[in-house]
Amino acid sequence: MTTTTVDIGEHAREEIPVGGNYLNQGKGIKSWLFTLDHKRIGLMYLISGLTMFFIGGMLAMVIRTQLLVPNGLIFHGSYEAYKHYNQVFTLHGIIMVFMVLVPIPPGALGNFVLPLMIGAKDVAFPRLNLLSYYLYVTGAIMAVVSTLLGAVDTGWTFYTPFSIQTETYVVWMVLGIFLLGFSSILTGLNFIVTIHKLRAPGMKWFRMPVFVWASYATSIIQVAATPVLGVTLLLLVAERVMGVGIFNSALGGDPVLFQDFFWFYSHPAVYIMILPAMGIVGEIITVFSRKPIFGYKFIVMSSLAIALIGFVVWGHHLFVNGQSAEWDAIFSFMTFFVAVPSAVKVFNWLATMYKGAISLTTPMLYALSFIVLFTIGGFTGVILGALATNVVLHDTYFVVAHFHYVMMGGTIIAFIGGLHYWWPKMFGRMYNETLGRITCVMLFIGINLTFFPQFIVGAEGMPRRYATYLPQYQPYMIASTVGAYIQLAAFVLMAGYLIHSLVRGKKAAANPWGASTLDWSMASPPTTGNFQQMPVVTQGPYHYEDMEYDGRLGGFVHVEPVPALAGVGAGH
Amino acid sequence: MSENAIATLTLASPEEVAGRHLAHHFDTPQQQFDSGKLGMWLFLGTEFLLFSGLFCAYAVYRMLHPQIFIYASRYLDPVSGALCTLVLVSSGFTMAWAIRCAQLGKRTALIIALLLTIAGGFGFLVIHGYEYFEEYQQHLMWGTHYHPAVNAPRQQVMVPKSGAVGGSWSQLNQLGKQGYLVAHSNIAPAAIGPAGPALAQRPADPVTAASVTAAASQPHNVQIFFGIYFLMTGLHSIHVIVGIILLTYLLVRAIRKDFGPGYYAPVDFIGLYWGVVDMIWMFLFPLLYLIH
Numbered sequence: 051m052t053t054t055t056v057d058i059g060e061h062a063r064e065e066i067p068v069g070g071n072y073l074n075q076g077k078g079i080k081s082w083l084f085t086l087d088h089k090r091i092g093l094m095y096l097i098s099g100l101t102m103f104f105i106g107g108m109l110a111m112v113i114r115t116q117l118l119v120p121n122g123l124i125f126h127g128s129y130e131a132y133k134h135y136n137q138v139f140t141l142h143g144i145i146m147v148f149m150v151l152v153p154i155p156p157g158a159l160g161n162f163v164l165p166l167m168i169g170a171k172d173v174a175f176p177r178l179n180l181l182s183y184y185l186y187v188t189g190a191i192m193a194v195v196s197t198l199l200g201a202v203d204t205g206w207t208f209y210t211p212f213s214i215q216t217e218t219y220v221v222w223m224v225l226g227i228f229l230l231g232f233s234s235i236l237t238g239l240n241f242i243v244t245i246h247k248l249r250a251p252g253m254k255w256f257r258m259p260v261f262v263w264a265s266y267a268t269s270i271i272q273v274a275a276t277p278v279l280g281v282t283l284l285l286l287v288a289e290r291v292m293g294v295g296i297f298n299s300a301l302g303g304d305p306v307l308f309q310d311f312f313w314f315y316s317h318p319a320v321y322i323m324i325l326p327a328m329g330i331v332g333e334i335i336t337v338f339s340r341k342p343i344f345g346y347k348f349i350v351m352s353s354l355a356i357a358l359i360g361f362v363v364w365g366h367h368l369f370v371n372g373q374s375a376e377w378d379a380i381f382s383f384m385t386f387f388v389a390v391p392s393a394v395k396v397f398n399w400l401a402t403m404y405k406g407a408i409s410l411t412t413p414m415l416y417a418l419s420f421i422v423l424f425t426i427g428g429f430t431g432v433i434l435g436a437l438a439t440n441v442v443l444h445d446t447y448f449v450v451a452h453f454h455y456v457m458m459g460g461t462i463i464a465f466i467g468g469l470h471y472w473w474p475k476m477f478g479r480m481y482n483e484t485l486g487r488i489t490c491v492m493l494f495i496g497i498n499l500t501f502f503p504q505f506i507v508g509a510e511g512m513p514r515r516y517a518t519y520l521p522q523y524q525p526y527m528i529a530s531t532v533g534a535y536i537q538l539a540a541f542v543l544m545a546g547y548l549i550h551s552l553v554r555g556k557k558a559a560a561n562p563w564g565a566s567t568l569d570w571s572m573a574s575p576p577t578t579g580n581f582q583q584m585p586v587v588t589q590g591p592y593h594y595e596d597m598e599y600d601g602r603l604g605g606f607v608h609v610e611p612v613p614a615l616a617g618v619g620a621g622h
Numbered sequence: 623m624s625e626n627a628i629a630t631l632t633l634a635s636p637e638e639v640a641g642r643h644l645a646h647h648f649d650t651p652q653q654q655f656d657s658g659k660l661g662m663w664l665f666l667g668t669e670f671l672l673f674s675g676l677f678c679a680y681a682v683y684r685m686l687h688p689q690i691f692i693y694a695s696r697y698l699d700p701v702s703g704a705l706c707t708l709v710l711v712s713s714g715f716t717m718a719w720a721i722r723c724a725q726l727g728k729r730t731a732l733i734i735a736l737l738l739t740i741a742g743g744f745g746f747l748v749i750h751g752y753e754y755f756e757e758y759q760q761h762l763m764w765g766t767h768y769h770p771a772v773n774a775p776r777q778q779v780m781v782p783k784s785g786a787v788g789g790s791w792s793q794l795n796q797l798g799k800q801g802y803l804v805a806h807s808n809i810a811p812a813a814i815g816p817a818g819p820a821l822a823q824r825p826a827d828p829v830t831a832a833s834v835t836a837a838a839s840q841p842h843n844v845q846i847f848f849g850i851y852f853l854m855t856g857l858h859s860i861h862v863i864v865g866i867i868l869l870t871y872l873l874v875r876a877i878r879k880d881f882g883p884g885y886y887a888p889v890d891f892i893g894l895y896w897g898v899v900d901m902i903w904m905f906l907f908p909l910l911y912l913i914h
């Protein structure tokens with residue numbers, strides 16, 4: 051066999067059975083519900099995740115609408131009304147964190163792309179992968195059930211002692227999140243083993259694309275931090291069901307211990323959310339700058355450094371909760387320290403673009419937005435990590451603005467960028483590029499308009515999680531709400547052109563962006579088996595000299611005899 | 623599986639058997655086995671981390687209130703604990719033997735070894751279950767369920783044995799429940815725990831002087847120890863139960879002649895799990911029963 055898998059374009063096209071791909075190989079609802087194909091499971095994660103994102107987003111719109119006027123537009127006047135407000139922001143937080151930000155980037159994009167990128171036929175444990183997905187679904191259903199029975203009003207952090215006392219259905223919700231955590235552990239475990247054991251011949255560790263490295267670092271955190279969340283939630287259940295007293299000061303326990311346990315998971319969880327995003331941005335920037343990524347090893351190592359240092363900073367959530375001054379200082383220092391690898395990444399992305407042939411496609415615009423928004427989010431994180439300023443800003447809207455810049459402006463923006471980047475590979479269709487760019491600009495404006503004013507009111511002392519506020523903050527709150535509606539409009543537009551693309555979109559070439567990683571080496575969409583022949587890797591992931599745009603195909607093809615990758619015989 | 627399939631399985635060479643169990647996305651049986659083993663180790667790592675939360679809780683409370691642990695640990699029966707340990711260690715050995723038998727294809731020995739291991743698991747549950755039962759009878763429980771009556775600590779008598787003592791304890795406990803629940807965000811020093819203020823503000827109570835001394839010599843918040851004890855051993859017992867289910871699954875497959883030199887991965891992996899369950903008990907036993 052002399053055909054090479056990297057020979058994108060016509061060769062690959064001819065080898066695939068006419069019209070056959072993972073979407074139509076196997077028909078009927080059962081072939082989806084019981085599929086073991088990582089790509090189909092990825093799509094199911096995507097659909098579920100976008101559904102949850104829609105629900106969480108609608109709750110956010112309720113919050114922003116409520117805060118249009120100082121006394122509250124929707125909930126006002128009674129204890130019950132304010133309790134409903136608490137329930138709304140609690141559900142918004144729980145859905146966004148545990149059902150969108152943590153599971154979806156690895157579950158949807160990671161599942162789809164990671165095996166393709168390392169030249170594997172599937173993840174190491176396909177059944178476990180499907181189990182992860184169904185654990186996710188079950189967890190989400192339990193959350194819905196608890197909401198119908200009596201929606202939780204504790205905030206997404208479930209702080210004791212209130213979470214022990216409230217009448218709402220904390221146990222159901224917490225058990226649902228326990229299942230979501232279990233799902234997350236199994237996904238991480240699956241990815242680690244996949245990366246260790248299923249790389250194609252020649253795919254050495256330092257030939258893996260940065261997204262794979264980012265997923266690897268993410269998986270380490272998922273496996274190492276989530277069990278602690280699991281036991282914390284079990285303890286909370288034991289507290290409510292049995293009255294075990296570990297977190298209850300009335301029984302000799304310590305409520306602050308809950309916070310330590312909770313943040314031991316939930317700070318690293320922030321990196322579960324942001325690391326895949328950083329990986330996506332790395333891929334997009336190198337491709338659309340037509341330059342190998344600058345400082346590849348630094349980017350790789352900074353992912354691992356973030357994953358490891360991220361475990362020893364949780365105390366920065368407890369600066370005003372009776373933690374000793376010595377521990378405050380240590381945690382503050384470590385928090386500053388973890389900013390270093392993040393900054394390394396930003397510098398490397400900028401250096402990658404320097405003197406590159408940049409094309410401002412939709413994914414690239416998202417990557418650029420990410421850099422701006424994430425940097426704002428990151429810097430304000432340093433402000434919050436500093437002891438003196440933290441005492442003032444603790445529990446104000448400054449914190450809300452900070453983590454929305456990181457989560458919305460960082461994770462979600464990068465995820466959407468990644469979705470646009472891999473969309474042609476996933477569905478074999480192109481979307482309307484102009485509408486894509488317009489949407490990205492709308493989102494960028496909308497996010498800044500929503501969250502930047504919150505920095506200002508936060509610095510002026512407006513507390514978070516209140517249903518009402520002082521009239522002096524109203525102009526900022528109106529701006530924030532307008533921004534939220536702009537975001538909503540952008541998402542509606544996006545849903546429109548993406549659905550249109552599924553139905554009417556132009557057929558996508560195997561490699562429309564000219565990427566050199568293995569995930570673009572097969573036809574779009576891939577067949578169930580991913581690769582026609584086992585790819586053999588002979589060089590690093592990024593090299594752009596040997597390919598050229600072919601207008602007839604609408605994608606890139608190789609022009610030189612391929613030095614990078616060569617196919618091996620069909621003996622496999 | 624049909625009769626034919628079983629017949630061919632036993633006749634096939636180890637390589638053929640290994641090939642038959644090879645999933646489509648692996649290249650070699652070795653790659654598949656290594657992947658499974660790495661996955662299993664990672665999973666067991668998460669099991670340790672799950673328990674680590676409880677070990678942390680243990681460490682925090684023991685560091686802050688060593689007197690509670692020294693006092694309350696005497697209520698536990700080290701003989702029963704040692705017996706549990708013995709049974710689990712033995713079952714660990716039989717499990718190791720089972721793995722060896724599976725690798726060598728000794729079916730009868732494998733079945734015996736698995737049966738012995740399962741028996742060990744049940745033995746552990748029975749002994750420990752009886753301990754739970756005794757503790758339940760004596761109200762040596764968590765939270766507000768902790769109100770031991772006349773029974774003094776099992777290992778060493780720290781307080782005078784008298785009816786009045788029991789009376790005063792439960793009275794104090796009552797008071798603690800009624801209004802002296804101190805809401806702190808930090809761990810209250812034992813001296814101002816729930817029963818502390820109650821004791822201080824009850825000079826005119828018809829409790830004998832001796833019993834007040836007795837109550838004072840009992841540290842406050844002993845129930846915390848029992849909360850941790852039940853959580854740790856309870857979570858461990860759940861793991862033992864899961865282990866028994868997995869071992870039963872192995873037993874069924876062993877009877878079906880599934881395992882041999884070419885294919886023994888499930889025995890190996892579940893054996894690892896059983897080893898970790900044993901090992902966690904090795905930590906729990908001294909930490910809970912042998913505090914002096």
Ligand SMILES: [Cu+2]
Pocket residue numbers: 316317320363364366367
């Ligand atoms: Cu944090």
